[in-house]
Amino acid sequence: MRFSVLGSGSRGNSVYIESGATGILIDNGFSGKELEKRLLSIGRSLDNITAICLTHEHNDHVAGAGVISRRCKVPVHANPGTFEGAEKRLGKLYQRADFATGDELSIDDLQVRSFRISHDTLDPVGYVVSDGTKHFGYCTDTGKVSKLMELRLARCHGLVLEFNHDPEMLKNGPYPLMLKQRVRSSHGHLANEEAGEFLGSLVHNSLRVAVLAHLSETNNTPNFAMAAALPHMPADHPARLLAAEQDKATDLFQL
Template sequence: MQFSVLASGSTGNATYIETEDHSILVDAGLSGKQMDKLFQQIGRDPANLDAILVTHEHSDHIKGVGIMARKYNLPIYANEKTWKAMERQLGTIATDQKFIFEMETVKSFGSLQIESFGVSHDAVDPMFYSFHLGDKKLVLITDTGYVSDRMKGTIANADMYIFESNHDVQMLRMGRYPWNIKRRILSDVGHVSNEDAALAMCDCIGERTKGIYLAHLSLDNNMKDLARMSVQQTLEEQGMPVGSQFKLLDTDPSTPTKLTAV
């Protein structure tokens, strides 16, 4: 199993996962042209995708979903409530391209098993995914105000994580956002901070964890170096072996991460 975080942040999110026999796109939160450029940068053709999986209906996750589905005749998978919430935004989608992937279920794409799980975010029914291939496990979890014990149980001991580290609390509190937006981000249905993400990681990281990509960083209220430093400091304070057992890695809003094997 290989993956690339094509884009991550408030301006758009998309993640690519492939096995020997299937290629999956999770979200397409950028324009069709931008999505095509991102695929070119990792040397892959979106025409070869087998499915688009949607996490929730916010525009930074679905902006290009309808365009990609129509252009490449791709099936779209989302839970029923998310379908109802996003259908108008996607434009016309053929009936035979619409599929239901309910929360807390598992779907198989050849040898790849994809497990869905709920998160706490201000969308109608948001969910993210854990990818299993043989004994390998990749977890994608962003857009959650906190990480519950139930979530931790689902995502524990993955080989690789794509994990939200959205904001620095002080930068957010002192920043230019109006108070109602700050309150939303800081709430249980907003986004996790660097420190809260690290504390959640402490309960999830296992003996086989090799890498954690810090994802969905706020352009206004975080920086890559700050996120990495804050998460590392918190992990090390909890006795976690950063650098020796696993690495902390960056994502970017417009540049894909290199294709990485799990």
């Protein structure tokens, strides 16, 4: 199984995961042209997309999902709350595929299980994706960590976790008070230290790649996020640790 974070942040999010002949996107907040460019940068194309799975209805996660569904003739999987919230942004889909939060989906060579997270949307989820041997976990846009999240992500070989903001940068930054309160709330976004502790609870000997994602361009830096994560990784652990970028894709990692 392989994956790449095609871009992560408030201006667009998408992750590509593949096994065998199956390739799925978790979210797509990019235009069709931009998504195609990022896929080409990792040696893939729109032809590799089998399905799209949505986490929640915010524009930076769904803006380009409808376009890709229609253009590539692929289904979009989401729970009813996300479809309700994203209906106007998605437009007409090639195929709408509803699931209940917590369901496990079979998408050709991949099994995809959703789990509940905490964000200010109708029914936000994270995902664990498996090919039967390896497991990949995706959890961003959550204001708090739960035992359920830890349970679902515990044995993943690859992780993408939210490291959204540095509390001092947020406190002293340009956001209006109401937005600062939203980000800090239990339905907002994880701060670096909270995220670092969460990562530490998920580290095991078979973890191969951990990507710090959804960094705020206004209230965080890659150096701050990495500084919060590193103390929770054993010094001799073989996993690769890196911060995703907004403007370009990561490598295509093999788990």
